[in-house]
Amino acid sequence: MSQYKEGPAAEENAAPAPQADTPHDLEPGTEIQQLQAELEKFRAxxxxxxxxxxxxxAEVENVRKRGEVDVSTARKYAIERFAxxxxxxxxxxxxxxMVELPKDTNPAVQKMHEGLDLTLKLLDSTFEKFGLTVVDPQGQKxxxxxxxxxSMVDSAEVLPNHVVTVVQKGFLLNDRLLRPAMVVVARGATNPKDPAAQA
Incomplete structure (x- = not known):
């Protein structure tokens, strides 16, 4: 007979007895329905x-396009303040x-006058390169x-609502108004004897 008794600790160390296979909790039909529901959820x-x-x-594409437009506009109108x-x-x-010189003017003054012409031509050429155009509406509507x-003035020579005098020329920068032309506009001559004017 053995001197040692098997106590409760020996029982704890013993391997657990194999359990019988547990059947699925769900019936096959219910399991298919559950899988179909999960599939629909994942599809959604x-x-x-x-x-x-x-x-x-689409938002990234819109931001890219807006960025391109902003960069293009910034390049196109970057010189606006300078212009x-x-x-x-x-x-x-x-x-x-525009100062008229007498014929007997000093040749040096005449050369300066010619220099002004050349400077204006050069400036206008530079303006053209950078999209700056003069608005000179003399005689236009x-x-x-x-x-x-x-102001408005009566004028028999100029049609009503047309420019009589340009006080200051305007400028466009790439078709955007930089400065409006300051003008005097014809009101049109009114003849009190004319029945059409009275109507």
Whole structure:
């Protein structure tokens, strides 16, 4: 007979007895329904994810296009502030050029006058390269988008609502108004004896 008794510890160390296979909790029909429900759930989630992806892709494309437009606009109108200042210089040169010189003027003064012509031509050529164009509407129909009327006068020579005098030329920068032309506009001659004018 053995001196040692098997105590409760020996029972704990013993391997557990194999359990019999447990049957599935669900019937085969119920399990198929559950799998189909899960499949539909995953399909719906994948559809939502695809929709989110397509929206994000479209948003990125829109941001890219807006960025391209912004960069293009910035390049096109980058000189706007500079151009607004330099047109005043052109105005001064043009005013100086309009001074009539007597025939017996000093040759040095005549050379300066010719220099003004050349400077204006060079300035206009530079303006053209950078998309800056002069608005000189003498005799044209008044256009409130490009002209600013400073007064109206009666005129028999100029049609009503047409420019009689250009006080200050305007400028466009790549088809955007930089400065409106300051103009005097014809009101049109009114004849009180004319029945059409009274109507």
């Amino acid at each position: 989630e994948s559809g939502e994810n695809l929709d989110r992806f397509l929206r994000a892709k 607004a200042e330099i047109v005043a210089v052109r105005d001064s040169l043009e005013l100086a050029r 008044f256009n409130p988008e490009h002209h600013q009327a400073i």
